[in-house]
Amino acid sequence: VVVLAAAWAHTSPEARAIREARLAAESAVEGPRIDLPAAAPAVVAAGGSPTAAPGLTRADPRAAFAAGAAAMLAAVAVLRKKR
Numbered sequence: 001v002v003v004l005a006a007a008w009a010h011t012s013p014e015a016r017a018i019r020e021a022r023l024a025a026e027s028a029v030e031g032p033r034i035d036l037p038a039a040a041p042a043v044v045a046a047g048g049s050p051t052a053a054p055g056l057t058r059a060d061p062r063a064a065f066a067a068g069a070a071a072m073l074a075a076v077a078v079l080r081k082k083r
Contacts, residue, residue: 009015
């Protein structure tokens, strides 16, 4: 009887509404509101494809990976020399 009562209480519309409201409050992003079109570095062209804003270029992800790898290798080399 206790399990049936608990299941009934858990699936009631009021309990579901409370759980959904709590989940929405926990997953809400906190922070200031910003104007995304004004803050974005890309301008959407009339055709719908983003184009780079003047003075900005799109970086190659491989270059970022290589730079990170090089920095890590340099850090390891410096740490090994200190020993």
